[in-house]
Amino acid sequence: NAGVMQNPRHLVRRRGQEARLRCSPMKGHSHVYWYRQLPEEGLKFMVYLQKENIIDESGMPKERFSAEFPKEGPSILRIQQVVRGDSAAYFCASSPTLQSSYNEQFFGPGTRLTVL
Amino acid sequence: GDSVTQMEGPVTLSEEAFLTINCTYTATGYPSLFWYVQYPGEGLQLLLKATKADDKGSNKGFEATYRKETTSFHLEKGSVQVSDSAVYFCALSGPDDYKLSFGAGTTVTVRA
Numbered sequence: 091n092a093g094v095m096q097n098p099r100h101l102v103r104r105r106g107q108e109a110r111l112r113c114s115p116m117k118g119h120s121h122v123y124w125y126r127q128l129p130e131e132g133l134k135f136m137v138y139l140q141k142e143n144i145i146d147e148s149g150m151p152k153e154r155f156s157a158e159f160p161k162e163g164p165s166i167l168r169i170q171q172v173v174r175g176d177s178a179a180y181f182c183a184s185s186p187t188l189q190s191s192y193n194e195q196f197f198g199p200g201t202r203l204t205v206l
Numbered sequence: 207g208d209s210v211t212q213m214e215g216p217v218t219l220s221e222e223a224f225l226t227i228n229c230t231y232t233a234t235g236y237p238s239l240f241w242y243v244q245y246p247g248e249g250l251q252l253l254l255k256a257t258k259a260d261d262k263g264s265n266k267g268f269e270a271t272y273r274k275e276t277t278s279f280h281l282e283k284g285s286v287q288v289s290d291s292a293v294y295f296c297a298l299s300g301p302d303d304y305k306l307s308f309g310a311g312t313t314v315t316v317r318a
Contacts, residue, residue, distance in 0.1 A: 093249060094249055096249075121304075123304070123306075125306070125308075127308075130310060131310055132210060132295065132297075132307070132308035132309045132310045132311065133250075133295070133297075133306070133308040134307075134308075135305040135306065135307070138304060138305075146304075146305075149305075181249070181250065183250075185304075194252055194255075195304075195306065196249070197242070197244075197249035197250035197251070198249045199247060199248055199249045200249065
């Protein structure tokens with residue numbers, strides 16, 4: 091059983107370029123979550139998606155960031171016109187169903203974005 | 207808002223030593239508490255959890271007790287192995303909430 095897959099594992103971009111991060115959830119999982127870990131900080135929630143729907147994007151920066159989870163294919167986190175402050179580790183997680191009080195999310199290995 | 211504070215690392219231990227990683231939290235209501243572990247090159251894995259006060263979560267020799275009076279969820283293991291070398295994250299989620307709030311992580315290295 092393959093776990094949550096993320097690619098690329100490492101991504102280097104220059105300021106102003108676009109970054110696309112991909113996440114394939116575990117088989118049978120229809121819920122995807124993105125988290126960001128800035129240096130020396132804990133993971134912070136960004137967005138929660140189900141197939142073709144954004145459920146909660148309260149943790150996403152208002153500009154330059156977008157996320158999608160199409161009917162077919164992986165979830166994509168897209169960062170336009172990257173700046174140095176976007177350098178971080180981006181983690182994706184998936185779950186089979188929304189559970190209250192106990193929320194086991196299965197995490198991928200993360201994508202480490204470096205903006206030069 | 208909800209937050210988690212955990213012991214800063216890195217922590218270096220010898221095999222068979224006792225490990226404690228402190229974790230305290232701030233939250234409204236009664237959150238669920240978790241410890242996640244990240245081994246080198248892998249994603250975060252759920253290590254153990256507790257969903258109400260005085261619950262004790264345990265797995266792979268690790269334990270943590272949900273202490274509401276001290277708002278703590280400290281992780282302990284009596285005798286660590288080299289294979290326990292990893293980054294450990296304390297986390298919480300509010301009641302009926304899917305968002306996890308994480309601490310900054312503690313890197314643990316166990317030497318043979």
